[in-house]
Amino acid sequence: PDIIRFVFNHQQRAVAMSLFAASLDTLKKRTTQLLDNLDKVKDGKGADGVTLQEPSIEIPFDPQVASALGCPDDSILVQYEVQNGEDKDREIALYSMPLGGAVSVTVGMVRSSFPPPGHYHFRFKAPTSDGSFGGWVWIDLASDQDFVPVYNGGIVVKALCLPDICGTARPGTSARSARASASAPSRSAGSAGDLMELDMSSKAAPGKAAPAPPKAKPLDRAQLVAERQARERREYEEKIKRHEEQKAREERSKKEKLELNDVLSKELNDWAKTPDGQSYKEIRTLLSTMHSVMWQGAGWKELSLSELVADSSIKKNYRKAILLAHPDRHQSASSEQQVRADRIFNALNESFKAFSSS
Numbered sequence: 001p002d003i004i005r006f007v008f009n010h011q012q013r014a015v016a017m018s019l020f021a022a023s024l025d026t027l028k029k030r031t032t033q034l035l036d037n038l039d040k041v042k043d044g045k046g047a048d049g050v051t052l053q054e055p056s057i058e059i060p061f062d063p064q065v066a067s068a069l070g071c072p073d074d075s076i077l078v079q080y081e082v083q084n085g086e087d088k089d090r091e092i093a094l095y096s097m098p099l100g101g102a103v104s105v106t107v108g109m110v111r112s113s114f115p116p117p118g119h120y121h122f123r124f125k126a127p128t129s130d131g132s133f134g135g136w137v138w139i140d141l142a143s144d145q146d147f148v149p150v151y152n153g154g155i156v157v158k159a160l161c162l163p164d165i166c167g168t169a170r171p172g173t174s175a176r177s178a179r180a181s182a183s184a185p186s187r188s189a190g191s192a193g194d195l196m197e198l199d200m201s202s203k204a205a206p207g208k209a210a211p212a213p214p215k216a217k218p219l220d221r222a223q224l225v226a227e228r229q230a231r232e233r234r235e236y237e238e239k240i241k242r243h244e245e246q247k248a249r250e251e252r253s254k255k256e257k258l259e260l261n262d263v264l265s266k267e268l269n270d271w272a273k274t275p276d277g278q279s280y281k282e283i284r285t286l287l288s289t290m291h292s293v294m295w296q297g298a299g300w301k302e303l304s305l306s307e308l309v310a311d312s313s314i315k316k317n318y319r320k321a322i323l324l325a326h327p328d329r330h331q332s333a334s335s336e337q338q339v340r341a342d343r344i345f346n347a348l349n350e351s352f353k354a355f356s357s358s
Helices: 002-042 063-068 108-113 174-183 221-272 281-291 311-325 336-357
Strands: 073-081 092-098 120-127 136-140 154-163
Touching: 063 108, 063 154, 221 281, 221 336, 281 311, 281 336, 311 336
Parallel strands: 073 154
Antiparallel strands: 073 092, 120 136, 120 154
């Protein structure tokens, strides 16, 4: 037995060493491939030799970054990228935009504070609420009064220069590309991944330069503050008005219920209590006469005493009556219906307790 055990253990060790050697060889091969791919990425080539596109840069807009850039408290960081049709000419840049007391940022505020000269079409980066599409999407806003989305505590924007409106080619482009942009019927702005295409040349008459658009009106800080305060005042007044109206409705409903309770008290007491008024009638009696005190359209079917002989039948019809008269189901009903439902519910509960304990 010792010899057999020794041979068996020796075979196990041999198999384990073989598996380890195979795993080590596979790891070496994959490490070599990974290093080769990293070298190609550093050289601007992918694993298949295709030139890689420069990855987008995301700058965290945290207080440390803002403090390092010397941004005042009443400002927000804007990361922008000017797209001029050639990827090599793009550069990511940052600037601090003063808010001037504004609570939200509009497209007009970004346009008026945008550092590069010229006329631009903006596309903004917006986070998705459910994390779909990688957590963000690019959106176009139709008006200068639209609110700009905030992404990671700042604003991220792609700016597409409008060459035909500017009247000149953008900095960094060749004269040949500028002539092509003026004569081509359509123009692709940036790479296919940007999905921003705009052609204004077909709208202008041949041989005539397009008129320059009016300059954006500078924002008035005092006016923005006044508008925000007026908006907050209106919202506060509306909330106060809704609260007072709700309170008045509750007071009227409470008063109506008290008056109806006095009016309906005799009818409901005669149905629910014994002649001496000290205790509730038997549950069979209440269920068989319940149709006489129900409100109009209640949907309760009249029961005879013969249908309430068995205890199981009593419990079954009691549960139906309790569900029908439960006060929570009549919160938006008329005051009379609420009063009747509440009194019927209480009488059935007290009578059934006495039936269950007997």
